[in-house]
Structures are given as C-alpha cells and as structure tokens.
Amino acid sequence: MSIRVRFPPSPTGFCHVGTARMAVLNYLYAKKHGGVIIFRSEDTDKERSKLEYEEDIKEQLQWLGLSWDEFYRTTELVGTHTKALQKIIDEDKAYISEEESKKEPGKMAKVVRLRNPNKVVTFTDVIRGEISFDTTELKDFVIARAIDDPLYQFAVVVDDGDMGITHVIRGEDHISNTPRQILIQEALGYPRPVYAHYPLHLGADRSKLSKRTGDVAVRSYREKGYLAPALLNYIATLGWTAPSGKEVLSLEEMIGEFELEDIHKSGAVFDTEKLNWYNRQYLQALPMDEFTKESNAILKASLETRAIAWNEAMGTSLASLIRERISVWEDLRTLIGDGELDFFFMEPKPESSRIPQGKVSVADTMRHLMSVKQLLSDIPEREYADPERIKAAVWEYAGTEGRGAVLWPLRYSLTGLERSPDPFEVAHLIGKEAALRRIDAALALISNV
RNA sequence: GGCCCUAUCGUCUAACGGUUAGGACACAUGCUUUUCAAGCAUGGAACCCGGGUUCGAUUCCCGGUAGGGUCACCA
Numbered sequence: 255m256s257i258r259v260r261f262p263p264s265p266t267g268f269c270h271v272g273t274a275r276m277a278v279l280n281y282l283y284a285k286k287h288g289g290v291i292i293f294r295s296e297d298t299d300k301e302r303s304k305l306e307y308e309e310d311i312k313e314q315l316q317w318l319g320l321s322w323d324e325f326y327r328t329t330e331l332v333g334t335h336t337k338a339l340q341k342i343i344d345e346d347k348a349y350i351s352e353e354e355s356k357k358e359p360g361k362m363a364k365v366v367r368l369r370n371p372n373k374v375v376t377f378t379d380v381i382r383g384e385i386s387f388d389t390t391e392l393k394d395f396v397i398a399r400a401i402d403d404p405l406y407q408f409a410v411v412v413d414d415g416d417m418g419i420t421h422v423i424r425g426e427d428h429i430s431n432t433p434r435q436i437l438i439q440e441a442l443g444y445p446r447p448v449y450a451h452y453p454l455h456l457g458a459d460r461s462k463l464s465k466r467t468g469d470v471a472v473r474s475y476r477e478k479g480y481l482a483p484a485l486l487n488y489i490a491t492l493g494w495t496a497p498s499g500k501e502v503l504s505l506e507e508m509i510g511e512f513e514l515e516d517i518h519k520s521g522a523v524f525d526t527e528k529l530n531w532y533n534r535q536y537l538q539a540l541p542m543d544e545f546t547k548e549s550n551a552i553l554k555a556s557l558e559t560r561a562i563a564w565n566e567a568m569g570t571s572l573a574s575l576i577r578e579r580i581s582v583w584e585d586l587r588t589l590i591g592d593g594e595l596d597f598f599f600m601e602p603k604p605e606s607s608r609i610p611q612g613k614v615s616v617a618d619t620m621r622h623l624m625s626v627k628q629l630l631s632d633i634p635e636r637e638y639a640d641p642e643r644i645k646a647a648v649w650e651y652a653g654t655e656g657r658g659a660v661l662w663p664l665r666y667s668l669t670g671l672e673r674s675p676d677p678f679e680v681a682h683l684i685g686k687e688a689a690l691r692r693i694d695a696a697l698a699l700i701s702n703v
Numbered sequence: 704g705g706c707c708c709u710a711u712c713g714u715c716u717a718a719c720g721g722u723u724a725g726g727a728c729a730c731a732u733g734c735u736u737u738u739c740a741a742g743c744a745u746g747g748a749a750c751c752c753g754g755g756u757u758c759g760a761u762u763c764c765c766g767g768u769a770g771g772g773u774c775a776c777c778a
Contacts, residue, residue: 673739
C-alpha cells in the first residue's frame with residue numbers, strides 16, 4: 255500500500271513555524287517512502303479563515319522548498335461530509351439534538367452529536383507507543399453545527415478516510431483529539447491510519463510559542479533575511495536528529511535519513527541563536543556572486559536612504575569582508591545602518607583627540623603617520639592591489655616603533671572608527687589615493703590642536 | 704482540577720544496564736599581524752527527586768515533582 259500523508263493547516267493566520275514543522279515532517283516521511291502528499295486547507299471555521307492566509311501558507315512552504323501533490327479545501331468537500339453525517343444519523347450512530355446555541359445564546363439550534371459507545375480507546379503512536387483513553391468523559395460530543403456545517407473533528411476524519419490517508423503526522427496538541435476521531439472513524443467504518451504525534455516546540459521561557467514570545471511567522475524570518483534552506487534545516491532538526499549525527503543537512507540528505515522513530519518525545523525550545531548559526535553556515539556556503547548580488551542590493555538601498563553615494567565596484571569588493579561579519583542579512587542592514595561601513599563610501603570624520611593610540615604623544619603620532627604615508631606612497635600602483643603587499647610595506651616600521659602606536663592612528667585615520675577591519679585591508683579597498691588623502695586629513699586635524 | 708504526554712550541561716541533543724556521560728549552539732580564557740569580526744586552542748557546564756528490580760542503573764518498573772498538551776456549536 256502506498257503511503258499518503260497530509261498537512262491540514264487552518265488558514266486562520268500567517269504560516270508560522272509550527273505549520274512549517276508539520277509540513278516538513280510530513281514531507282520528509284512521504285518523500286522517504288515515495289508517498290503522496292496532500293495539502294488540505296482546513297477552512298471549516300468560516301469566520302477566521304481567510305484566503306490571504308491560505309496563500310501565505312502556500313507561499314512560505316514553497317519558499318522553504320516544500321511541495322505537495324494534491325490540494326483541497328475542506329469547505330469544498332462539505333457534500334461528502336453531509337453524506338457521511340446523514341449516513342451515521344440514519345444508522346443511529348449520531349443524532350440531531352435541538353438545544354440552545356452556544357454561539358448565539360438564546361437561539362435554538364439543531365446540532366449533531368455522536369452516540370458515544372463509552373469505551374476505552376487504545377491506539378499506537380509511532381513516536382510514543384501505546385496510548386489509551388477512556389472516552390466516557392467525552393459524552394455525546396458535537397460533531398456538526400448543522401447537517402451541512404461539520405466541525406473540524408468530523409471533517410478531518412471523513413477527509414482522511416476519503417483521501418486514503420495512511421499516516422497522520424501531527425503535533426501532540428492533537429493527541430487528545432485522537433480518541434474522539436477514532437470514535438468517529440469507527441462509526442463511519444474507515445480504517446485507522448498510523449499515528450505519529452510529535453512534541454510542540456517551545457518559546458525561550460519554555461512556554462508555548464505565541465505571538466508574545468517572539469516572531470513565529472515564517473514570513474518574518476524571511477524578511478529578516480534568513481535563507482530558506484537554513485530555516486528548513488533548523489526546523490527539521492528541531493525535534494529530530496539524523497541517525498548519522500549530521501546537523502547541517504540538505505533537503506535531500508534529510509529525506510535520505512528520515513524516519514518517524516527518530517523524532518524526539520520531548521518538546522524543544524526554539525533557539526534563535528542556533529538558527530543564526532545555521533544561517534551563517536548557509537550564508538558561508540553561498541556562491542560568491544550570489545552573495546554579492548544580495549549584499550549589494552542591501553547596501554545600495556540602505557546608503558541611498560541616507561543620501562550616501564552608492565558605488566557598485568566598492569560594494570562588490572566589500573562582499574567577502576561582509577560575509578565574515580554577518581549571520582543573517584538583517585545583520586548587514588544593522589551594520590550599514592549603524593554607519594560601520596560608511597567610510598568605504600565617504601570620507602571619515604575622525605576626532606583629533608582619538609588619533610593617537612593611548613598615551614602616545616601627538617608628535618610621535620604625527621611622525622608615524624607621515625612615515626606610513628611615505629611608505630604607502632612608495633608602493634607601486636599595481637602592487638597596491640594586494641593587501642599583503644601593503645602590510646609588508648608598513649610592517650617592519652610598525653614593528654620597531656610599536657605596532658599599536660603606528661597602526662592605530664593609521665586605521666583610525668582611514669576609518670574614523672574605534673572598531674573596523676584591519677588597516678591594510680581598508681587601505682587596499684579604498685585605494686591608494688584615498689588612503690593618502692585621509693592620512694593627510696588626519697595630519698591636518700591633529701596639527702591644528 | 705480531570706485525562707494524556709514528557710523529563711541528560713543555560714539551549715539542542717548522543718547514549719539503547721557497565722562510558723573519564725560524547726557532540727553542537729551559547730559562554731569564558733588564550734593565540735594569531737593594533738581595534739573589531741572571523742579562525743584556531745583550551746575550559747566551565749547535565750543524568751529532576753524518592754523507592755524498587757539488578758552484581759551493577761542516566762538507562763527498566765512504581766510514586767512524587769516539574770513542564771507541556773487537552774478538556775468548545777476553534778482548528
């Protein structure tokens with residue numbers, strides 16, 4: 255029998271990490287065993303369901319690299335629900351009950367209730383083993399608001415049955431719904447699928463992940479500049495460990511290693527730090543031209559909003575330096591927003607008092623700056639293209655005079671910042687002419703005091 | 704509160720009765736060509752508690768405790 259799984263999100267909000275986890279786990283299992291994946295938009299709650307959310311869920315899952323074979327909307331299947339409902343009413347396994355509406359107090363409504371056989375339901379969960387419930391306390395629970403308006407519990411069972419779902423892989427918040435669904439299933443005469451309930455992930459304080467404990471929408475991670483494969487990798491390994499022990503895995507590798515039995519039993523805290531680490535791994539692995547394209551786009555946009563002239567060539571040569579410093583694209587926006595990269599695109603504004611390093615005198619600092627300027631200007635233009643060559647030119651002098659005393663004022667004059675990449679790299683990137691000009695500017699500044 | 708599930712470093716986890724309890728993230732310290740970043744090295748850091756079973760329990764069983772889930776005419 256071929257495997258058929260489903261992911262049935264309810265389109266009542268943007269695609270969140272939990273939705274993505276459900277989709278990933280189902281996807282991995284189906285792909286591993288050559289099964290069929292059904293995406294079913296569980297839109298039975300007509301008040302909260304919106305097409306906009308359904309679109310978002312599809313969009314984000316596709317962005318993550320997931321796909322499905324069949325797509326349905328629960329509300330478009332009501333015909334079959336009504337038929338199934340009528341069938342068990344006719345068989346007296348369910349009945350219509352006229353009672354006061356809970357949705358509209360004061361009004362009478364005809365809801366459908368299942369005739370509960372009041373027995374102990376036992377089922378086997380692939381992840382947790384045998385679980386049993388006494389369903390007596392459930393009473394004759396409601397399965398439809400009206401004959402043509404089924405509740406989720408009922409619709410799910412009918413749809414799963416009709417679609418031949420063989421494996422139900424879902425969060426453990428559904429574990430106590432399972433006996434209820436099994437009762438409906440048995441009334442309807444459908445075969446019981448294999449169940450696998452994975453634990454929910456938690457917020458940093460071990461509480462349930464909600465809007466309050468941080469970002470949960472996939473789209474917000476995307477907007478912050480997380481890479482799809484990185485997020486996917488993290489989400490998949492949050493609650494599942496590959497038998498090989500590998501932590502960084504491609505979708506293909508995950509499919510190859512995936513088994514339901516390896517899903518953990520306890521809930522894991524969603525750790526943004528670790529996600530960032532994953533993202534960095536993937537950022538590092540990006541082809542350089544792809545990285546540059548994106549970093550240039552971010553750089554350009556950010557500089558232009560601050561009215562700083564954009565320089566494509568400069569941006570491109572900055573790429574590898576940027577790659578060393580960020581984990582997520584958002585980090586680059588922060589970096590540039592804080593002005594830490596400005597000196598590559600405009601003249602820096604050093605403060606004269608900070609040009610000398612520590613207690614080094616102004617006179618000595620000026621002497622060093624002038625010497626370094628001479629050493630730099632002696633470098634032939636073509637050799638200036640190599641930062642190593644620049645370092646070599648200055649190194650011996652810095653060694654004898656004191657590295658800090660020489661290198662600090664050099665770097666500070668070039669960047670105007672207390673923290674920056676090393677002076678040789680900077681001198682190389684901004685070019686010989688600009689470097690000499692900036693040293694002159696610093697000398698003028700410091701001698702005026 | 705009833706019912707259900709879970710329990711190893713701060714976090715994610717490995718271990719499937721006998722290990723110096725391993726790895727990753729984070730953290731601390733050091734090193735490398737001033738600062739920053741990266742990199743490398745080193746380090747601190749865990750078996751929830753109490754009973755059993757056993758020659759021997761982190762591992763198996765029971766109880767407690769804690770956390771989570773669920774108790775809708777939501778999904």
